[in-house]
Amino acid sequence: MPAPLPEPTVDCAIIGAGPAGLTAAIYLARFHLTIRLFDCGSSRAAMIPRTHNHAGFPGGITGSELLARMHCQARDYGATCEAAKVTAIERVDDDFIVRTERSSLRARTVLLATGVVNRRPVGLDERVHDVALQRGLLRYCPICDGYEVTDRRVGVIGTGDHGMREALFLRGYTRNVTLIAPDTDHDLDEACRAALDAGGIRRVDGPCGDYRIDGDRFVVRTADGELSFDSVYPALGSEIRSELAVAAGARANRDGCLEVDDHQRTSVPGLFAAGDVVKGLDQISHATGEAGVAATTIRNLLAERRPIRR
Numbered sequence: 558m559p560a561p562l563p564e565p566t567v568d569c570a571i572i573g574a575g576p577a578g579l580t581a582a583i584y585l586a587r588f589h590l591t592i593r594l595f596d597c598g599s600s601r602a603a604m605i606p607r608t609h610n611h612a613g614f615p616g617g618i619t620g621s622e623l624l625a626r627m628h629c630q631a632r633d634y635g636a637t638c639e640a641a642k643v644t645a646i647e648r649v650d651d652d653f654i655v656r657t658e659r660s661s662l663r664a665r666t667v668l669l670a671t672g673v674v675n676r677r678p679v680g681l682d683e684r685v686h687d688v689a690l691q692r693g694l695l696r697y698c699p700i701c702d703g704y705e706v707t708d709r710r711v712g713v714i715g716t717g718d719h720g721m722r723e724a725l726f727l728r729g730y731t732r733n734v735t736l737i738a739p740d741t742d743h744d745l746d747e748a749c750r751a752a753l754d755a756g757g758i759r760r761v762d763g764p765c766g767d768y769r770i771d772g773d774r775f776v777v778r779t780a781d782g783e784l785s786f787d788s789v790y791p792a793l794g795s796e797i798r799s800e801l802a803v804a805a806g807a808r809a810n811r812d813g814c815l816e817v818d819d820h821q822r823t824s825v826p827g828l829f830a831a832g833d834v835v836k837g838l839d840q841i842s843h844a845t846g847e848a849g850v851a852a853t854t855i856r857n858l859l860a861e862r863r864p865i866r867r
Contacts, residue, residue, distance in 0.1 A: 566663040567591040569855055570655045572643045572801065573670035575600035577832030577844035579627035581668050584852035586634035589867060590859065593662055594631065595655070597642040600624060601672050601833070602841065606691050608701060611841055623841075646805040646828070651862075653805075653827065665827070665862070666855050669815065670848065671798035672833040678714050678739065678791050680766045689768075689789075694775040696788050699723060700840060703730045706788045712777060714739050714765060715792030721749040723792035728756045735786070737779055738763035739793065799834050810836060821851035829855060 569585055571578045574596030585592045605620030628638065641657040646667055655662045675697045677686060689695035696702055703726065710733045713724045724736045736743070736753060742762050745753070753760060767778035774785035797813030807823040807830070808816045814836035821829045829851045832844035859865065 566652070566665065567593045568664070568859055569593075569666045569668060570653065570662055570664035571595065571668045571670060572646075572655070573597075573600070573672060573798075573832070573834075574628070574638060575602045575624070575670060575672050575832060575844070576627065576841045577672075577848040578668070578670035579624065579631055580845040580848035581670065581831065581852040581855075582631040582636040582638075583627070583634060584849055585855065586631060586636040588852070588856040589865060590856060592636055593655075593664070594636055594638040595643050595657070596638050596640055598640065599674075601675070604690060605701070606693060608841070609704070610701060643801060646801050648805060648825065648827075651827065665859060667828050668821075668848075668851055668855065669799070669802045669823075669828065669830040669834055670832045670844075671801065673795040673797050673839065675795050676791065676793035678765070678768065678793065681768045685768055685770060689770055689775055692770075694770060694773075694786075694788055696790050698839070699726050699730075699790060700838070703727055706730055709733070709787035710785075711735070712737055712775070712784065712786040712789040713792050714777070714789060716740075716743045716745060718749060719794060720792045721745065721753055723790060724758050725752060725756050727790065728758060732757060735759040735761055735784065737761045737765050737777060737784070740764050795833075795839075797834060799830075802828060802830060802834075812836070819850075820854040821847055822854065827858070 568590040569592045571594045582594045602620040607617040607619050609617040645656040647654040653664045653667045707730045711727055712735045714737050716738045724734050728734050740763050762780040765777050765779045769776045775789045776785045799809050799813050799815050803809050807825045815830040817830050817835050821831050823830050831847035831851045833839045
């Protein structure tokens with residue numbers, strides 16, 4: 558039986574094709590490095606109906622259009638993208654083996670840019686969710702789009718310190734904010750209650766459910782009956798997509814965010830991380846900045862191992 562073919566080797570494997578991964582791909586390709594970008598097709602940025610705080614787009618840009626432009630730019634410089642989900646990263650000597658369900662690849666370095674997944678309200682129909690999201694009736698990022706709910710009627714599904722902080726953040730845009738417990742009674746200590754009261758934020762106990770769209774409003778059933786809002790923000794936290802790096806030995810905090818140094822290096826030599834999978838501000842601008850730092854560090858690391866010449 559013939560020996561198995563060796564895995565192809567690239568300078569960097571980038572796992573995740575959101576703003577961080579694509580920015581790194583552009584940088585690394587322009588450094589004349591060989592890269593492979595893995596895209597499982599679930600970038601959170603693709604869900605953005607239109608972002609208005611991304612510099613350079615005064616009229617805003619949809620998340621899908623922004624990603625398409627970044628993909629095109631990366632391809633123009635020779636970046637290769639594979640539509641596949643990575644299942645494992647394994648350290649082999651100074652390199653890594655990156656495995657998908659169909660293939661494997663040897664890489665001198667790896668950049669993890671897998672992001673996070675927002676937790677959705679339990680029982681929210683997927684179609685209702687997607688339509689509400691596209692129409693701005695359901696929103697996940699008050700930093701991104703709080704401006705759009707200025708002086709509107711806003712509901713926040715959440716409780717505890719996290720729910721309280723999100724409700725107070727939105728209070729900077731509108732006086733009409735209601736904090737709705739997702740399950741039964743609110744889980745709020747005295748300090749949280751005092752802060753909400755000082756902000757004039759209404760509290761409604763759960764459980765909440767029976768979500769539906771009624772004209773230009775998003776309707777939620779609560780312990781106080783049906784309430785309708787111009788926009789609703791789930792403040793339920795996120796699932797951090799760091800399991801590949803953790804399985805490879807990288808350190809993460811108790812929330813699952815990967816720990817990195819000032820150059821985006823994880824605790825595993827040669828393994829880098831950028832974007833929302835790292836603790837920080839979950840914003841496109843922040844993710845792309847981290848990706849630029851990571852890509853430049855990767856280039857310099859590889860140049861130390863073997864000078865880059867044309």
